[in-house]
Amino acid sequence: MSIDLSQFHQVFFEESFEGLDIMEQALLGLDPENFESETINTIFRAAHSIKGGSATFKFNQVADFTHVMETLLDEMRNGERPITVTSVDLLLKSVDVLREVLGLLQQKAKVDESVYKAIFDQLNSLIDNEHSVANETATSTEEVTNSENTTATNNSSTHWFIEFKPQPQILRTGNEPIRMFRELESFGELVCVADISNIPTLAVLEEDSCCLSWRLGLVSNVERSAIDEVFEWVADECELEIKQVSKIELEELINGTKLVDAVDVSVEQKESQQTQAIEAANEANEGNQKETSNETNEASGTSIQVRQSTDVKSNEQVATTAVNTGGSSIRVGIDKVDSLINLVGELVITQSMLTQVSDDLTSANIELIREGLAQLQQNTRELQESVMQIRMLPISFVFNRFPRMVRDLSAKLNKKVELIIKGENTELDKTVMEQIGDPLVHLVRNSMDHGIETPEERLSKGKDQTGVVELNAFHQGGSIVIEIIDDGAGINKDKVKGKAIEKGIINTGDELSDEQIFQLIFEPGFSTAAIVSDVSGRGVGMDVVKQNISSLGGTVEVTSKPDKGSVFTIRLPLTLAILDGQLVRVGDQIYIIPLTAVVESLAVNPKDIVSVAGSMEVFKLRNVDVPILRLYETFGIKPENTEFDNTTIVVVEGAGFQMGFMVDELLAQQQVVIKSLESNFVAIEGISGATILGDGRVALILDVSGMQRRSARAKYKKRAKVA
């Protein structure tokens, strides 16, 4: 039988990464002074599973590495080794190394020894130093017994005599002597004599004890080890004698005089009779073993893997960035899948009902059809909700990386920080989750670097020397809200303002509300850190954070109080598959503007329009110049109106500044399902996707910041041409 083991590799990698996360979590929560044994067990099991899997699937480097980890953990588990901060640190580093190695293997890359050598050596030396080699001894004794077994080898046919006296309880482990004899029989010619002398009277006979013993003669060319292996599982539950004898000796031993009460039979003639006798004896012993019921099996509480075809970014857990091999997958609870199947069932019923009604279309049936359609509508909505549920995962997937990060970072910054995580079970779309990780990391880093003060500074302010960073997630309306709260120094308004003036973001005389000042830190090129540290100043500013969140259709705000701390609030749509849109009409085309980007819609008096730089039209909205984009020009279509008298301006905001879209008419606001333009056609800047409207028409969904970039370039070209 040939089975291609590579088909299980993907599952192995996924569960290994999960296992590593579990190990990391448990290790972080491990207090060397005071811990629960279940925590160590959890860590051990994770390492053990990875070891087992990697050995089976022939990832030997991983198997060797995890073997050492397992040894270490096993000793800790059994209390043979103290748990120290050093060993926990080393195990954490090992988790990192494993993650990297597995990441490489997943991409089918070759793993160089240098990747894991240093940590591997440290693990080994930790074990060797303390001379705890329990496992090694176990392995080596096993090898010794094996080599003993193989010494008595013989190639030609040999006569083996086997005396097998099992202990009475042997059947209670499910070991059935007849199976062993059958296996011996497969080696060659087998003769078998049962000794029934020990069978007690029926009154005291216990049905599950074995009162028989056997003398066996085997003529075969098998090695001794093969015979040993047959009895391997019962070696501790029987008296066993195996010896190589001559043909005559064998006959004597089998028919031996020792066996007083046994049926005297000659080897050649009565062989079949004997087998029958054994079978009868065994059947008596088997008792009520064969009582089969064939109830169908209910799989409860297990989870299954659902393949997902949408292309999502490669798993962020894989440290090494590279191509995403194969589709990623989601683990979905079986109850979610069951509810889907249930809904599809109802859909089918409704559909067949409608088909039936449509066979006989009379006015009397109209009511029935209407009912059916209403049913269909409900089914569809429920189905949609259930499908969305499948993509939802608890945000703990993202939050779980923070305890480690905060631990490492507070050591680096010499600050004391406690991390509080709340609402980790809040569910969020998988794609959103994958993309929110980096911005969150940045914000938490920022809070620790700029927000939380040093212990001395905190003490002098009368605060506890340990700062608190809190991550909180919850649902609010159709959005998910993530808060990053710190109790640090807060944002220094004057410093921010000064910096903004210095960078030319605002003018000296500008009057700004507190809110506006705080919002300045998200402006491109803004950084108040005096020294660019490697913690938060990596050349990536808060503007990138804001941009990433905007691209997910979300917003980020900040509030702050001096010496009390800051709160960053991120709002994200629950899913990227559905969008709340404002439908607008230009000529005979309908476009959709994401509602989150719409600031307001208004009619503009032509007198308020000013042309600047010869080609750009702007109007003043509450003292801000808003450039106008004539959508019909961008898309090259024929509009109803080109004058400002009869058109509407939709003011949108993206990437920090506003713009007015000129449209013929505002239509309804509705939820639309986003279809990717990229996968169905090609990616176009300014268009984030398309949708199909109720009447079957296709409408394009505008990407506001993309439109802004597009128009900026168009203006530039235009001007260049004019010049």
Added chain:
Amino acid sequence: MTKILAVDDSSSMRQMVTFTLKTAGFDVDDAADGQQALDKAKSNQYDVVVSDVNMPVMDGITLVKNLRNLPNYRFTPILMLTTESAGDKKLEGKQAGATGWIVKPFNPDQLVATVKKVIG
């Protein structure tokens, strides 16, 4: 057809064992820990149980003890999947009532051969 229950908390191992045994023509159910396995064993009769030792919720040793207490599983072959380093686990498993063991890592052929050894 011979019904086998495969128990392992690692889904790759479980899938590998299940797939291998199914390919060999057995009827296979699986469970992710001892408790799940015990529940299944109570509502179905399996001819062979193949179980990992280290599992959350209920480990393999406890599973064996519990199974042996069920009238229908007094004589059912139960095989433990153990690693070579766990020498004492073999003994512990035996004492709990396990029939035998398969040493990890094993290949599909070894698995099928061992299972065939205990059925019939």
